[in-house]
Amino acid sequence: MTKTIEDVAALAGVSRSTASRALSGHPSVHPATRERVQAAAAQLNYQVDAVARALRAGSSGLIGVVLTNLVNASIQAIATTIQNRGHASGYEALVATTNNDPDREREIVNRLRGHRVDGVIVMGTGGNTAMLNELDRSGFPVVAMIRLPRGVQTSAVVYDDRHAAELATGHLLAKGHRRIAFLGGPASTRSGRERYAGYVRGLRGHGLTPQSEMVVRAPFEPEFGGKAVAELLGAAQRPTALIAANHEATSGAMQELGRLGVVIPEELSVVAIEDSDLLRFWHPAVTVVDTDPISLGERALDTLLARLTGETPDGQTATQVVGSQLLERSSTSPLSRR
Amino acid sequence: MTKTIEDVAALAGVSRSTASRALSGHPSVHPATRERVQAAAAQLNYQVDAVARALRAGSSGLIGVVLTNLVNASIQAIATTIQNRGHASGYEALVATTNNDPDREREIVNRLRGHRVDGVIVMGTGGNTAMLNELDRSGFPVVAMIRLPRGVQTSAVVYDDRHAAELATGHLLAKGHRRIAFLGGPASTRSGRERYAGYVRGLRGHGLTPQSEMVVRAPFEPEFGGKAVAELLGAAQRPTALIAANHEATSGAMQELGRLGVVIPEELSVVAIEDSDLLRFWHPAVTVVDTDPISLGERALDTLLARLTGETPDGQTATQVVGSQLLERSSTSPLSRR
């Protein structure tokens, strides 16, 4: 059905070897021969069989991007950045999603490796630390990003989560808020821990101690954010400000705040970590700590490419941190005396 | 470095052939032998080389999902649905993006085919109609979705675009609106044409004729939506209602409406086609025609799988249409007399 290089060679009247050389730009091919082969290839609409080439060469020109999910503005930005930039460098970045299931993650990574993907960039579930370390050490490049599960020793690119949360906290403190609720991710993830640590640090810097009833640390599911907000606002001592520390928490929280008809910022000042259209277009527009997913994507890809080109030797790993900045919009106001 | 089946065979004390049979569940292997081989495979952490298998078998268990971009809520839902459902059926769906560039699309599709992907689901740029038809006809399954470029003869799954726009138009007409602006996609895409046709049909059904100054048909870029809204509202005869007929138009329009401080629905009623969190959480929540991306993703995958399992023979194609429904929220109100 599909044409092989043998067909091209036959049509051009040369051997496989010569045809292969002609098409791959090898110098020791007579120009006239090369043209003949190229014409034959064009005529037959010959497409190189990537599988055969990958088997022989041991590499495929593909990069695997393994994500927990796609429904998140900063993750999309990262994926898009990696794909565009990878394409420009001659690689194709293919995205697979694990739905946050470690078993599925393991299966996908193994499958990608079996397909001779040249390396993977993984937003990990946290369930395959040993496997990822082992792969990376054995020469299959792995770059972790966003979440850096405990014990992962591969190269990694993460947000400056602690600083981001400290920025958010500091902003609210500067506005006079003291009862600042924190709605963040689980302690089982690095970002969850670090963002919480930044919040605590911000409070301590002002001589305050975190109050357990002001803190909710939930899984990365929007529903938890909604429930948490309902609880926080139902408490005897309501917070005057809220930090929604990740995309999912924000999504759930904003929905619930809208449902409850909470007036922002008069009744509650809100700062979110991780920007999105949803927050930019909210009424009022929500103040955020913008985490710069594009830089994170760029760094993750560049780190992987450096590994692939041999620029960075195997075994030499480092964790890079991408900076974030506060974008003040209209969802935060000075604490009013009552 | 990595272990091959030869290593497993050697450790188990059998030949490649037997090892292969033992691992693939072939019946004619002595149970004891099978166990020995399995133990050896486990001990060596043997992973089958998917490339070698694909070369030999001619298929890979992979499905390519080729999208123009990822930054769109309904596209994400489609991609996620295909990946989850595909995984459940033993396939891995890998997503690549073309950035709406036909050259890149061609390159990606060829590359995926070269990697023996079993089939592709394509949200096309429209620039490779002949190639896609040719591939599909030659036995490489192609399913088109969402956009169906002119001349594409593969199986396809699309929204009922015309009906969706007619629903939106009818809703506004029923509220008494007559000056209804339409902000849609370019006529070069099927969805652009069909949604416009639905709008026209809706108007005609009420004895109205479309006014050219009420219609803007722009490329799928949010900026155009913003500009168009500014123009529409700056005109002598302002519209009393607006239909934002796709995600990008909506995104640009809502941003601009927010910037201009237009009061919705009092000054302008708004209906969008394609739902998203942005619209659900807007103040006021935006009335939409929900296009059911999940069903579309399911149908697209099922259509491809039917082709892969031989259930649907090559050459037998059909276009399926996924229904949509109006979700009335708070962005539309009866036309007030002034």
Next chain:
DNA sequence: ATCCCATCTGGGATCGATCCCACAATCTCC
């Protein structure tokens, strides 16, 4: 004891592209 059949296993070939090595053809210079 001999023959046959069922069960199980091993070697060779295959998928398609590439690389190494050897050899043929042409050219250069003395």
Next chain:
DNA sequence: GGAGATTGTGGGATCGATCCCAGATGGGAT
């Protein structure tokens, strides 16, 4: 004109898993 250098080309082997075919082994029947 012949030795040696240069250029261009073809055949074989290889990557790793799988399938076909032949053959080995063992048990049962006569």
